[in-house]
Structures are given as C-alpha cells and as structure tokens.
Amino acid sequence: MKLFVDTANIAEIEALLPLGIVDGVTTNPSLLAKVGVEPRGVLKRICELVQGPVSAEVVATDSEGMVREGRELAAIDPNIVVKVPFGRPGVQACRALTKEGARVNVTLVFSPSQALLAAKVGASFVSPFVGRLDDIAVPGMELISQIVEIYQNFAFSSEVLVASVRGPMHVVEAARIGADICTCPPKSIESLFDHPLTDIGLEKFLADWAKAQESID
Numbered sequence: 001m002k003l004f005v006d007t008a009n010i011a012e013i014e015a016l017l018p019l020g021i022v023d024g025v026t027t028n029p030s031l032l033a034k035v036g037v038e039p040r041g042v043l044k045r046i047c048e049l050v051q052g053p054v055s056a057e058v059v060a061t062d063s064e065g066m067v068r069e070g071r072e073l074a075a076i077d078p079n080i081v082v083k084v085p086f087g088r089p090g091v092q093a094c095r096a097l098t099k100e101g102a103r104v105n106v107t108l109v110f111s112p113s114q115a116l117l118a119a120k121v122g123a124s125f126v127s128p129f130v131g132r133l134d135d136i137a138v139p140g141m142e143l144i145s146q147i148v149e150i151y152q153n154f155a156f157s158s159e160v161l162v163a164s165v166r167g168p169m170h171v172v173e174a175a176r177i178g179a180d181i182c183t184c185p186p187k188s189i190e191s192l193f194d195h196p197l198t199d200i201g202l203e204k205f206l207a208d209w210a211k212a213q214e215s216i217d
C-alpha cells in the first residue's frame with residue numbers, strides 16, 4: 001500500500017522524505033490556506049521534492065470553472081493530480097479532464113454509490129473520508145471495504161485513496177482491506193513507527209552490550 005502525506009507544509013514533507021516511505025502528497029484548500037503562502041509556488045516546490053502524485057484541488061463550484069482551474073493546476077507539473085469535489089459538477093469535470101489526459105482525484109466521497117460514479121468517469125484516484133465518517137458515528141473503514149469490493153467486481157482502475165486519516169489503526173485497517181493508498185497527516189505517519197517494546201528492547205540490547213565492553217568496529 002502506498003503512503004501519501006496529507007499536508008501542504010514544506011518543512012513537514014522535507015522531514016519525512018529521508019525515511020523513504022512517502023509515495024505522494026495530498027493537499028486541499030484548507031491545508032494550503034493554513035501555510036499561507038502563494039499556492040502555485042507551494043505546489044511547484046512540493047513537486048520538486050516528491051517523485052510521485054501531488055493532489056491540488058480546484059475551488060470553482062461549476063464544472064466549466066473546475067475544468068479551467070484543473071488545466072491551470074495540471075500545467076504546474078506533470079505530477080499534479082487535479083482534485084475535484086464529488087457532485088454533479090465534479091463528476092462532469094472529472095470526465096472532461098480525464099479525456100484531456102489529466103489525472104483526477106475525486107474527493108469528499110462518503111458513500112459507495114459516489115465512489116462507483118467517480119470510477120465510471122475515469123477518476124485515477126477516489127478519496128473516501130474515513131475520519132469524518134467516524135466523527136459522526138458511521139464506521140469509515142466499512143466504506144473502504146465496500147469500495148474495494150465494488151472496484152474489484154468490475155476491475156475499475158481507479159485507486160482507492162483512504163483520506164481523513166486520524167491515526168495508525170486507520171492505516172493498518174486500510175492495508176488489511178487492500179486499499180491502494182492511505183494519505184496521512186505527518187503525525188499519523190510518525191506513529192506508525194512507535195512500539196514501546198521496540199524502545200525497551202533496544203535499551204536492553206545496548207545496556208547488555210555496554211556491560212560486556214565489546215566493540216563492533
């Protein structure tokens with residue numbers, strides 16, 4: 001399963017890259033607004049840093065506007081994936097942009113029927129939001145199972161990009177279900193490393209080694 005980082009913060013991306021586990025980046029208007037820098041410049045810099053898909057979202061609400069903005073975003077870098085919100089205009093824009101050769105990520109997906117429609121119009125990525133469903137007491141990971149099953153039934157090529165991740169268990173569950181990608185805030189990626197027994201074990205190995213007064217080199 002691929003891991004994307006869900007941030008527009010360059011420093012956060014730079015900190016994670018040396019670990020060699022980041023396959024792409026997702027941004028959204030809220031994340032770009034949070035960094036407060038000119039969005040085109042930020043997206044360009046992210047594309048220079050990361051050799052993988054970088055989602056950049058349109059803010060128009062009509063399909064023509066989405067297509068116009070999508071073309072502008074796609075022109076920034078070949079790695080840009082145009083993100084459009086699910087809905088009638090978004091579905092129409094996805095079809096148009098896909099026909100022109102752009103890759104599209106359909107976002108704000110909260111039901112299997114929405115995911116089915118996004119796949120039918122050729123979305124390269126479909127982003128179901130698990131955390132926001134959990135927040136309203138609807139099990140987000142059940143939606144992932146349903147979408148993976150539907151896409152397998154019909155061999156759709158859209159990749160299931162699990163979004164709105166809140167912690168390591170969302171990542172583990174996504175991998176068990178067979179989702180293609182999980183996009184995570186940096187904190188959730190960091191938490192994938194942690195286990196207290198690893199820390200305790202290492203401490204003991206090093207203490208025993210120090211007691212024996214040995215040296216490897």
Ligand code: E4P
Nearest residue numbers: 006026028127132163164165
């Ligand atoms: C990513 O594509 C989404 O925009 C993001 O994961 C949303 O996460 P949130 O629900 O934590 O805002």
